[in-house]
Structure formats: structure tokens, C-alpha cells
Amino acid sequence: MTAPLSPAGRRRPHLLIAAATGVATLAALSACSTSPEAVSSSSTASAGASGTGGGSTVIQVVAAENFWGSIASQLGGTHVHVDSIITNPNTDPHDYEPTAADARTVTTAQFTIVNGIGYDAWADKLLATNPGSGRTELKVGDLVGLKPGDNPHRWYSPENVHQVIEAITADYKKIDPANAAYFDQQKAAFETQGLAQYNQLISEIKSTYAGTPIGASESIVTPLADGLGLTMKTPETFLDAMSEGTDPTAADKAAIDQQIKNKQIKVYVYNSQNSTPDITAQVKLATSEGIPVATVTETLSPAGDTFQQWQVAELQGIKAALHQATGK
Structure with missing residues (x-):
């Protein structure tokens, strides 16, 4: 199955395989409103913190993508309301066309979170329509010191994820200092309990399989491979071409x-939301050569999962593929 390309060459990903297994979380997400094209889900987040804070203040937060929105919601608990603009797994964040409703949502936000690094330039345009509003703005690319042209998929970097957690919590405390202790509780619970299985799987994969050579369908996998200590063998020029929707x-x-046929890679990891004919052929070849294939997606899949549910399911799949390939 393949994902069609837009006239400009940009991919239009679609969901092929949903992440398989969920994990128990300490609390559900706070309400995540969506744009009209998106799938909506709502519940209340507390992330396990025991305090109720120093007042009824609710910070209005807008995240360009739901993977950052999920984290922001769990860190803020009952003192934030998070609107994530990109929530539908069938939507390509690269070339999303924001709606008038999105613009209104951003206009009323007290805190905005965008990925940056050229990934969601449309979000920058939304912010530019309402400058000087006094809102707090977090751009992940600026936080981690990257610029357009660098790999933008920072939610797949465990190190960068923890940097974003620190930054969001610090910004919440600046916006609502009366509830600083509450936000500290939320952060502690999220990092030690909410992300417990995520952190454990990363540690286990890194300690057991560090240095294992893998192949991948696009650059979305590179930050994760780095975080897991795996060696990426696929040419970077190919990874970048597939991520940007250009011809390899x-x-x-x-x-x-040749890497597949000569068993120079142990596992092949592909983004099932961007399955072009070239990628389909590589997956088929890897399977025929007995190389395990693991799957990732670009945004939360299913859309209602938390960040950690989504990531844990993918990490479990990668770990199983590595075990199958190496016997470790």
C-alpha cells in the first residue's frame, strides 16, 4: 500500500498499521480540542500529582502537534487546557493548511508550542498574525539549538523530549507562579511514573543492542536510533529525500x-504513514531476506493515545525486532 504524493511532491501519509499495545497511564489527557479536520478526544489529566494547586487558574495552551500537546496536557493537569492543531494521523504536519478556527485558537492562547526547524512553518504564520499578544511561545527547535535544514523530528529524541518537559514546566511556573508547586508535582509524576516504561525500554534497548546496524525508510527514525544507541546504515541522502517528499x-x-541482501542491517524501521513505492519495495525485500521490520508513525496513532502509550508500543516493536534479529 502506498501513500499518494501531493502535486508539489510532498507526501500525504496514511495510517497502515496502528501501534499495537497500550500501557496503563496514571491519568488521562486534559481536554484536547482540535481543528475541524482532526479526530477529537477529551478527558482530564492529573499525571498522578496529589496537589490541587494554589487556585483555579487554567492556562490556555495551543500545541501545533498532538505529540507535544499530550506532554503539555499531562504536565499541566487541571491547570491547563490544551488545544492540539494536528491530531489526525492522516494529516501531514509539513504542509497542513491552517483554518480560520486555528487562527482564532492561537489568538486566545496564553502559551504556544511549535516544533520549528522548518517542520511546521504554517504555525509560525499563525503566530505572526497576532504579535505582541504577551503570550509565552516555545519553539522546540530553538530550545535544542537546531535550525531549518536540520532533522526536525525531535519528539523521537529522548534527550530532547526531556528538554521540552523541563521547558514547558518552567514556562507554566512563570505564567502561573501561584501554582508552581503543583507544576513541579506534575513534572515529577510524569517523569518517574508516566514515562517509567518509556524510559525503561530506552535503557534496555541501549544496554542490550547498542551498535546494532539498522536501516530505515526516512529521517524520522534517526533521532530515535541515536537515542537508542543503534547504528543507522541507510544513506542520509535517502532518509532526507523520503522525509521531504523528493525522489531518492x-x-x-x-x-x-545491497545492505538488505548482504545482511548489513539487522532490522528495518519504516514510517507506515509515508509508504511510497520505494519504501514498499524495501519492506518487501527485507521481509523476503528474513530481516525483521518494525513500524513507527509520525504523529500519535491511534490519535487518542498519550505520548507515552504511542512511544512505548513502538519501542516494544523495535525491541522485539532486535531480539528476533540478534537472539539477545
Whole structure:
């Protein structure tokens, strides 16, 4: 199955395989309103903190993408309301066209979170329509010191995820200092309990499989491979071409075929929301050569999962593939 490309060459991903297993979380998400194209879900988040805070203040938060929105919701608990603009797994965040409703949502936000690094330039345009509003703005790319042209998929970097957690909590405390202790409780519960299985799987994979060579369908996998200590063998030029919706070179495709046939990689990881004919052919070849295939997606899938449910399911799949390939 393949995902069609837009006239400009940009991919239009679609969900092929939903992440398989969920994990118990300490609390559900706070209400996450969505744009009209998105799938909506709502519940109340507390992330396990025991305090109720120093007042009834509710910070209005807008996240460009729901993976950051899920984290922001759990860190804020009952003292935030989070609207995530991109929530539908069938929506490509790269070339999303914001609606008038999105613009109104951003206008009333006290705190906005965008990925940056050229990933969601449309969000920058929304923010630019209402400058000087006094809102707090967090751009992940600026936080981690990256610029357009660098790999933008920072939610797949465990190190960057923890940096974002620190930054969101600090911003909440600046916006609502009366509830600073509450936000500290939320952060502690989220990091030690909410992310417990996520952190454990990362540690286990890194300690057991560090240095294992893998192949991948696009650059979304690279930050995760780095965080897990795995060695990416796929040419970076191919990974970038697939992420940006441009045609890969024949030389890169031939090199990947040889890596698979010669067993130079142990596992192949692909983004099932961006399955082009080239990727489909590589998955088929890897399977025929006995190389385990693991799946990731670009945004929360299913859309109602928390960040950690989504990531844990993917990490479990990668760990199982590595075990199958190496016997460890």
C-alpha cells in the first residue's frame, strides 16, 4: 500500500498499521480540542500529582502537534487546557493548511508550542498574525539549538523530549507562579511514573543492542536510533529525500538493496504513514531476506493515545525486532 504524493511532491501519509499495545497511564489527557479536520478526544489529566494547586487558574495552551500537546496536557493537569492543531494521523504536519478556527485558537492562547526547524512553518504564520499578544511561545527547535535544514523530528529524541518537559514546566511556573508547586508535582509524576516504561525500554534497548546496524525508510527514525544507541546504515541522502517528499537517487536505492541482501542491517524501521513505492519495495525485500521490520508513525496513532502509550508500543516493536534479529 502506498501513500499518494501531493502535486508539489510532498507526501500525504496514511495510517497502515496502528501501534499495537497500550500501557496503563496514571491519568488521562486534559481536554484536547482540535481543528475541524482532526479526530477529537477529551478527558482530564492529573499525571498522578496529589496537589490541587494554589487556585483555579487554567492556562490556555495551543500545541501545533498532538505529540507535544499530550506532554503539555499531562504536565499541566487541571491547570491547563490544551488545544492540539494536528491530531489526525492522516494529516501531514509539513504542509497542513491552517483554518480560520486555528487562527482564532492561537489568538486566545496564553502559551504556544511549535516544533520549528522548518517542520511546521504554517504555525509560525499563525503566530505572526497576532504579535505582541504577551503570550509565552516555545519553539522546540530553538530550545535544542537546531535550525531549518536540520532533522526536525525531535519528539523521537529522548534527550530532547526531556528538554521540552523541563521547558514547558518552567514556562507554566512563570505564567502561573501561584501554582508552581503543583507544576513541579506534575513534572515529577510524569517523569518517574508516566514515562517509567518509556524510559525503561530506552535503557534496555541501549544496554542490550547498542551498535546494532539498522536501516530505515526516512529521517524520522534517526533521532530515535541515536537515542537508542543503534547504528543507522541507510544513506542520509535517502532518509532526507523520503522525509521531504523528493525522489531518492538510484544509487541510494541500490545501496539500500545491497545492505538488505548482504545482511548489513539487522532490522528495518519504516514510517507506515509515508509508504511510497520505494519504501514498499524495501519492506518487501527485507521481509523476503528474513530481516525483521518494525513500524513507527509520525504523529500519535491511534490519535487518542498519550505520548507515552504511542512511544512505548513502538519501542516494544523495535525491541522485539532486535531480539528476533540478534537472539539477545
